[in-house]
Every structure is written in structure tokens, then in C-alpha cells.
Amino acid sequence: DIVLTQSPDSLTVSLGERATVNCRSSQSLLYSINNKNCLNWYQQRPGLPPKLLISWASTRESGVPDRFSGSESGTDFTLTISSMEAEDVAVYYCQQCLGTPITFGQGTRLEIK
Amino acid sequence: VQLVESGGGLVQSGGSLTLSCGVSGFRIGDHYVDWVRQAPGEGLEWVGRVGVTGKNYITEYGASVRGRFTISRDVSRNSVYLQMTSLKTGDTAVYFCVREVFGIGVTYDSWGQGAPVTVSS
Numbered sequence: 001d002i003v004l005t006q007s008p009d010s011l012t013v014s015l016g017e018r019a020t021v022n023c024r025s026s027q028s029l030l031y032s033i034n035n036k037n038c039l040n041w042y043q044q045r046p047g048l049p050p051k052l053l054i055s056w057a058s059t060r061e062s063g064v065p066d067r068f069s070g071s072e073s074g075t076d077f078t079l080t081i082s083s084m085e086a087e088d089v090a091v092y093y094c095q096q097c098l099g100t101p102i103t104f105g106q107g108t109r110l111e112i113k
Numbered sequence: 114v115q116l117v118e119s120g121g122g123l124v125q126s127g128g129s130l131t132l133s134c135g136v137s138g139f140r141i142g143d144h145y146v147d148w149v150r151q152a153p154g155e156g157l158e159w160v161g162r163v164g165v166t167g168k169n170y171i172t173e174y175g176a177s178v179r180g181r182f183t184i185s186r187d188v189s190r191n192s193v194y195l196q197m198t199s200l201k202t203g204d205t206a207v208y209f210c211v212r213e214v215f216g217i218g219v220t221y222d223s224w225g226q227g228a229p230v231t232v233s234s
Contacts, residue, residue: 031217034217040220042221049225049227050209052220052221098218101175103159105156
């Protein structure tokens, strides 16, 4: 199974500051059909189901604010919030979409300082 | 697009429970539908999926539930089901019904609100 390890487990950031969440995969997530990494990011606000933010490592979903961005380097992936807002308080999960069994990172809790 | 889970509740260890996922806004025949669970205070765990690839009806399961859980679907009712047997206290979780984006990869673009399942000892 593909193991995804997120860091840090929790993060406290001031409003307007940058937040960075990392996700490392135990193996390549490169999808041979399109030569893209199959890695998604979800946001789960308290009491709500997860919401898809970014797919294929760096493609922002429609309606997601442009302060959210995804980047990649080999088997390391990063979710960046350029300027923290109050509504960004949530747990963030990465997920590999390459194949079953589908696996998620353990989650990173983001709070306001 | 809407997915609505029902059938959650309290069950004793060793018992059975079936969750339903009623879908509107898309045809389940056109998408894989998965179940993902979340234990209290914990992260997300993939339970399994149902769909069709080519002419093949596909069901797949995570290791922790394989042999105990069965996922099925009724295209005429546009609903997906999760039959859970031999339940353990470790199965206590909120169970989400989720839609996979059509195409390559397994990406979840729509989630239900979740059905809570509590397994007591």
C-alpha cells in the first residue's frame, strides 16, 4: 500500500501569514497515462465532510480561492495557503489517487495563532 | 449533485447494519461510488468502491473490512449500499458516501454528510 506522511501534524498561523502543509509518498504517484502525479488535497472544516481543493497535485478546483496552491517535487507534495484567513481553519488531507487501496495522509490541523 | 446516507445507528459487537446512499444529480451507472469512514477524532480511511469498468462490475475493499463488508448498488433506485457484518468496536465511525470524478485516477468531488455508526461492546 502507498503510505502518505503529512507534516506537521498541526500548525498555528497568524491571519495573513503563509501556511505550508507537506505530504510525502512512499512511492511514485506518477500516472503513466498523462504523466502527472495523482495526488489530491482536501479540506475538512469542523463538523463537515471533506472538500476537494486541489487535484493532480496542482490543479485548483473551481471556486477554490487562489490563495490555495499545490506543488510537487518527486514524491514530496506541498499545499500552500498564501495568506491565512479565518475560514481556513480546518484539517487538511492529502490522498493518492493512483489506485486502490486508496490512502490518505493522517491529516494536518491548521489553526489561527 | 447530492449524496445522502441513511441507516446509521448503534449496534452491538458482532452485529450487522446496512447503510444506504441515495444519489441525485447524477447517475450512479456513470460513476464509481466509494465509502470512506472516519473514526471519532481520527483521519480518513477508504472502505471500498463499486462501479463498472468496461463490461465488468467491480467491487473493491480495504483490508480491514474485506470479507465482512459488502458494497452493492441499485441503478434503478440510483442508490448504493454498504452491508456491514461481524461488526467490531473498531468499525465505529462516520461513514461517508462519495462520488469519484469520471475518468482516470480516484478523485472525490462530492461527499455526503455522513452516517454515524457506533459499535458497542
